[in-house]
Amino acid sequence: MLENLKNKTVILASQSARRQELLKMIDVQFKVEYIPDLNEDYPKELDITEIPLFIAKQKQEAYKHLWSVEKNIVITADTIVSLKNKIIGKPTDKNEARKILKQLSDKTHLVVSGVSIKSNNKTSEFYSTTFVSFKPLSKKIIDYYVENFNTLDKAGAYGIQDWIGFTSINYIIGSYYNVMGLPIDKVFDNLKNF
Amino acid sequence: MLENLKNKTVILASQSARRQELLKMIDVQFKVEYIPDLNEDYPKELDITEIPLFIAKQKQEAYKHLWSVEKNIVITADTIVSLKNKIIGKPTDKNEARKILKQLSDKTHLVVSGVSIKSNNKTSEFYSTTFVSFKPLSKKIIDYYVENFNTLDKAGAYGIQDWIGFTSINYIIGSYYNVMGLPIDKVFDNLKNF
Numbered sequence: 001m002l003e004n005l006k007n008k009t010v011i012l013a014s015q016s017a018r019r020q021e022l023l024k025m026i027d028v029q030f031k032v033e034y035i036p037d038l039n040e041d042y043p044k045e046l047d048i049t050e051i052p053l054f055i056a057k058q059k060q061e062a063y064k065h066l067w068s069v070e071k072n073i074v075i076t077a078d079t080i081v082s083l084k085n086k087i088i089g090k091p092t093d094k095n096e097a098r099k100i101l102k103q104l105s106d107k108t109h110l111v112v113s114g115v116s117i118k119s120n121n122k123t124s125e126f127y128s129t130t131f132v133s134f135k136p137l138s139k140k141i142i143d144y145y146v147e148n149f150n151t152l153d154k155a156g157a158y159g160i161q162d163w164i165g166f167t168s169i170n171y172i173i174g175s176y177y178n179v180m181g182l183p184i185d186k187v188f189d190n191l192k193n194f
Numbered sequence: 195m196l197e198n199l200k201n202k203t204v205i206l207a208s209q210s211a212r213r214q215e216l217l218k219m220i221d222v223q224f225k226v227e228y229i230p231d232l233n234e235d236y237p238k239e240l241d242i243t244e245i246p247l248f249i250a251k252q253k254q255e256a257y258k259h260l261w262s263v264e265k266n267i268v269i270t271a272d273t274i275v276s277l278k279n280k281i282i283g284k285p286t287d288k289n290e291a292r293k294i295l296k297q298l299s300d301k302t303h304l305v306v307s308g309v310s311i312k313s314n315n316k317t318s319e320f321y322s323t324t325f326v327s328f329k330p331l332s333k334k335i336i337d338y339y340v341e342n343f344n345t346l347d348k349a350g351a352y353g354i355q356d357w358i359g360f361t362s363i364n365y366i367i368g369s370y371y372n373v374m375g376l377p378i379d380k381v382f383d384n385l386k387n388f
Contacts, residue, residue, distance in 0.1 A: 001338050001361075025360040130365075135379065144195050166219040166371060167195075167382040171324075176370040177360060185329065188361040 001027060002191055005073070008119075010191075013063050013076045014181075018161070022177055022184045023075075028191065030075075035062050040078070048085055052078040053114025053127045060116045067118040073194050079113040079181045081156030088156050097151040098142050101164075104156060105137035111156070111179045117190055124190035128183030130174030132160070137168055195221060196385055199267070202313075204385075207257050207270045208375075212355070216371055216378045217269075222385065227268075229256050234272070242279055246272040247308025247321045254310045261312040267388050273307040273375045275350030282350050291345040292336050295358075298350060299331035305350070305373045311384055318384035322377030324368030326354070331362055 010030035012023055023030055042054045055078040060067065067074040081088045083103060091097035114127040145164045151157040158164050160172075160179040177184045204224035206217055217224055236248045249272040254261065261268040275282045277297060285291035308321040339358045345351040352358050354366075354373040371378045 001334075022360065025357065027357065135383075140195075160370075163219065163221065166216065166378045169369070169379060171368045172370065173367050174365045175363070176354075176366065184360045185363060189329075 002188075004194060005029070005191060007071060008194065009072050011063070011066055011072060011074045013059065013066075013074055016181050018159070018180045019077060019182045022180060022182045023187070026184055026188045033063070033066060033074075038062050048080070048082045048087070048110065049112050049127060049129060051087070051114070052080050052112050053116070053125060056114040056116040057125060060118050063118075068120050070120055073117060073119045073191075075115065075117050075187065077113055077115045077182055079111065079155055079178075081109055081111055083107060083109040090155055091152055091157045093152070094146050097146045097157040100157040101137055101142045101145070101151075104134050104158070105142075106134065108133040109156065111174075113178050113181060113183050115183065115187060115190075117187070117194065119194055122194055124193060126183070126186050126190060128175055128178040128186055130172055130176070130178045132172050132179055133170040135168050135170050137164075141168060196382075198388060199223070199385060201265060202388065203266050205257075205260055205266060205268045207253065207260075207268055210375050212353070212374045213271060213376045216374060216376045217381070220378055220382045224269075227257070227260060232256050242274070242276045242281070242304065243306050243321060243323060245281070245308070246274050246306050247310070247319060250308040250310040251319060254312050257312075262314050264314055267311060267313045267385075269309065269311050269381065271307055271309045271376055273305065273349055273372075275303055275305055277301060277303040284349055285346055285351045287346070288340050291340045291351040294351040295331055295336045295339070295345075298328050298352070299336075300328060302327040303350065305368075307372050307375060307377050309377065309381060309384075311381070311388065313388055316388055318387060320377075320380050320384060322369055322372040322380055324366055324370070324372045326366050326373055327364040329362050329364050331358075335362060 012030050012032050015034040056076045059076040063074045111130045117124040206224050206226050209228040250270045253270040257268045305324045311318040
């Protein structure tokens with residue numbers, strides 16, 4: 001469908017298996033290049049909705065050797081989970097995962113993804129917001145999830161496409177795929193311009 | 195997780211591959227029994243939100259030989275797509291699929307699923323609603339989708355988990371899985387009581 005990309009090389013600068021899966025679903029050929037441990041600091045005065053895009057743009061600086069080359073297009077992204085205007089990060093261990101899920105229980109939180117797409121002569125930058133409402137999560141539900149699934153690599157300690165997403169989410173407002181880590185409908189629209 | 199089902203036989207009375215996939219995701223063992231061409235008539239005075247549950251309950255009558263047997267639990271479901279309070283059915287050919295997608299373009303429609311769960315001594319009945327907002331769909335997008343994907347077995351001529359769902363849906367309000375055909379979080383909660 002995106003014929004304009006036929007002679008281009010799309011590079012997804014993310015190690016997230018979920019982002020790779022989403023980009024495949026819109027029939028884009030791409031390769032993955034990932035530089036670990038990039039700076040994810042941001043100015044304290046930013047609004048929650050501005051933070052992921054700020055980080056995505058900052059990440060692009062590290063990929064300049066790729067997007068400054070003709071025909072290359074680099075995609076960087078960052079996703080945060082926020083509850084009551086406070087950022088909920090990735091848990092460092094199972095105990096913290098349980099604590100985070102207890103916080104999210106019976107509440108609606110916000111997921112924000114920021115995306116930067118860059119070539120040698122074009123830039124697209126955008127973000128997407130989704131509200132996610134969790135049912136009350138019993139200790140049994142939380143323990144089962146944390147013991148049987150990998151929560152440590154996930155902001156907010158959950159994957160919407162995992163067991164807990166099927167059993168325990170009431171509703172969402174926004175893009176489902178944004179919660180998975182990439183607002184793929186906006187990526188599709190913005191790739192048309194490259 | 196649903197230990198109460200260990201000595202029960204859960205029967206999904208649906209040939210929908212998507213419903214089977216969703217039921218698997220909550221770790222329920224089940225088998226599929228499907229009687230084709232059941233009556234899907236309903237009283238004209240029903241509200242749109244009441245129709246799928248009415249049909250799901252009506253379908254259960256045809257499975258009485260199953261749920262009246264001790265330890266069996268039968269799940270029936272029906273899903274409708276509705277735009278401006280009018281039901282949009284399954285297309286009969288590609289031409290109709292294109293017409294339906296043109297109707298849904300740049301509008302928000304409603305998806306309603308009704309579910310009946312029945313054993314010899316218990317009944318749970320519920321429904322779920324999700325609003326789905328499509329972006330403007332170009333002729334190119336519609337033609338590509340209808341030519342490359344199966345739209346004929348789908349109410350509203352689209353699958354949210356297909357290419358068009360990734361590229362062309364702005365946002366949803368409600369359960370994503372309900373749009374796939376089964377409000378799996380409610381199924382999980384209601385199965386606890388059996």
